[in-house]
Amino acid sequence: MSKRRRDLPYGTLDLLIMKTLETMGEMNGYRIARRIEQVSGDALKLSQGAIYPALIRLEQEGWIRARWGISETNRKVKFYSLTKAGRKQLKAEVEAWEQANALVARFLEAAL
């Protein structure tokens, strides 16, 4: 009943998924999860299943779209890709992220 505690700052997973889809193109859920794991290495402690709630949220917002396709194990599975609105959103979020990063970095430096 209680909200699941996240290991990532809120919204980070969304950003990772959208960035992955931007670089890699259309992918299914498993491949997205694997790709995020590979890129982040050991830095990220994330159960793979956690991307599904994020995916439905992004889909409902209209930033990614899903279509049914066939997996490498010959099963029906959803393939996700970024929409036009998603690209715009990603760009805006990356900018916001960088700004916040820069601000925090400056602040930490100054505090030193």
Added chain:
Amino acid sequence: MRWRAPIQRLLALVRRRRLDLELEAEIEAHLEMAERDARQAGLSAEEARWEARRRFGGIEQIKEEHRDQRSVRWVETRAREFRYALRTLSRTPGFTAMAVLTLAIGIGATAAVFSLIQGVLLTPPPYKEPGQLVLISSDRTDGQQQESPRPWPAAQWLEWQREVKSLQSIAAYGWAFNFLILPDGVESFEAMLVTREYFSVVGLEPVLGRKFLPSDTAPSATPVCIIGYELWQRRFGGNPNILGQTVRVSRQDAPFEIVGVMPPGVRFLPAPNAAREPNYDVNALVDIWLPIAPGPNPEALKRPQWSIVGRLAPGFTREQAQAELALITARQAQADRDFAGFAPKVQSLTSEYNRDGERILLPLFEAAALVLLIACGNVAALLFVRGLGRQQEYAVRAALGIGRAQLFCEVCIESLLLALVGGALGAGLAVLAVRAFKLIGGHTVPRLDAVTTGWPVLLFGLGLALIAAILAGLFPAWRASRLDPNEVLKGAGPRATAGRGERRLLQIVTMAQAALTLVLLVGAGLLIRTMINIWKAPSGYKTSHILAMTVTAVEGNWSDFHRRALDRVSTLPGVQSIAFAWGVPLTGNNWTAHVIIEGQPAPATQNEAPQVPLRSVTPGYFELLGIPLIEGRDFRSSDDDSAPQVVVVNSAFADRYFSGTTALGKKVWLFGPDKAPGTIVGVVANSRTDDLTRQASPEIYLSFWQARAYSKHLLIRTEADPLSIASAVHTALREINPYAAVEHIKTFDQIRNDSLASRRFAMQLLVGFAVVGCLLTLVGIYAVLSLSVASRRHEIAIRITVGAEYRDIRNLIFFDGFRLIAGGVAAGLGGALVLSRALRSFLYEVEPSDPATLVAVAIMFTGVALLACWAPVQRATRMDPMKILRC
């Protein structure tokens, strides 16, 4: 894109099942791919499956989060609780039916009266911005009641039209009654006489044709009329080519050309000067509009019979208009003594329009609301008692970690569900009730014919359901959420008992119910006493076995028709006696004269002589109605135009003007000192002719053959059921004269009942409400006392073992019940003293605070309520103490 996600989420509620399946498929595919990758990395089949699952995380947790993420969680939870409540309620059909029915009765009663209020009071007349319309009459400046409306606004309105700034426009109108002569018979109609300005003042546009033009009232113009939508439909079949056709109207030489048709639903504006006309019905739909034609004399527009309506100028209030008119009048009063002592009265049309309706509907609405409150009390008690039975369940769930808020919500939703079903059922009941009201209500509630039941009633019913849910559900819900699981679970087994404090609270609810019921019963009692008082009041005439109808011969020789009619109808089988009369009791009479009476001081002008109502009757009328002749003689058929004028007076007249001497042979001048006087030849006993609740006042009767009445009643005393000869009479009259309008065929008993209809309607409804409220309260008392017995059974068992007698136990419980009832009765008497005042205008010879009624109702209710204690008392005295104490 902001709206996109919320919509998707709502959609997800509906697609719940499909989305779940889709997610499951995705997860399975995910695990399969992960497993394959792990195998390829060199793990065994078993290890690979385990590794895939480990890295995926908790599957159920993910599914739950997915659900939360994609949809509106609040709605899903409530929906689940709703389903849960539905299941719980359907498991206890008896309880559910009881609660739903109780609520349905309360909601139904209230919604039914509301739909009357909605149709009668809240539906504005079909004028443009009716709130801006005002009626202008006059008022005495010394604050006293005026005997009859002073007509001077009519004398002034033309000047006002020019001068007054607070009124945009002003028009004069009047009421008229006449007969249409159509090819297939004669039909009476009510018409509005209006000045040219009228339609633009009230804002009526014809649906067909045009309004009146200045040329319509020129002396040489062809007479024109505008007809009402309903007459157009009824008499002319909605003929679209009606314009230009002519209709003949009795007593008018030239036929009227129809130039327009008005929209449906237009009723009369109050015309106080015509209020006592026998056929005046302010709530009727207007059949015909005729222009007030001044003819060669423009002063005709100022005749005192006109009433005045105006429209406030934008930005002005009724008070400002009143002040402005008062100023002008005060100025005129200095010049003209006629205006002195009077001030204009500016009334809002809508408040005048609604006055009769409010008088009857608001008290009834109050009564219905009381029934609803009583019903809510019962349902609260039911829910509460049921909550006691489920304490264990609540406690277990609370111990398992269910939140207080959720328990609270659950119980609330249960009562909401009950109330919604009750509300829907109640709205259905309301529709039936409104039909019944229309059936028994008749003319008692103005414009009842326009009442319809539709969405507003259903919505109102559901709104009431929400209120009822809150009233009935809040306390039980609060209690369920406040349970201490430790305390409950420590107690043994499921119990249906309540603690002292809770019992007290329930007792207060029941006392409140008893109090409300008493208020209803007192209201019903007062109205019943009123009806009995009226029944016992000496009317002065007999009403049984009399058939009455209005008969008007619009063409042909007047006295020939009436003499032949009397001859012909009196020979019909079953007819005992027969008479024509203008001014039959209880049918209205506006015919009066200022009478100069022999032996009384001569008044300065005729207008200062006493005003006395006149009636015109044929010989045998008094005998037919059973009005005894005290002195002198009845009229004779020879008392006609060729004989000297004779009159009969009632004993109130004789007592007032000739006390100590005989009235016989004295002279009265009815039509001025220069006209021939009438000689009093008889004195008849008093009778209540205007209203059964009003003492007789002085009256004068004229001989029918000397005082011709155009529209009048034919009264027939019959041997058997009066209505059985109605059609024979009708045929006979039409044979004598095909242009005889025979209308309003009723028994005299019906006329009598109709005159009491609004009182009877109020009484019937109030008695109905009181009985329902009473039953509900009895159920409530029974339930509370039963609970009390169950809760105290240990105590009672101990009392029995230590030697308490049957009588002691009986008294113990009876006393409990009596305290409950007595508390309710005491509070109810207080409430009744306040609320019964709303009924004042319906009461006759009984005060709203009538002690006899209050005491009688209190004793009766206490007696009946103690009967409701009987079963619980029996249960208490039949307990087996050993069985109770052992467990």
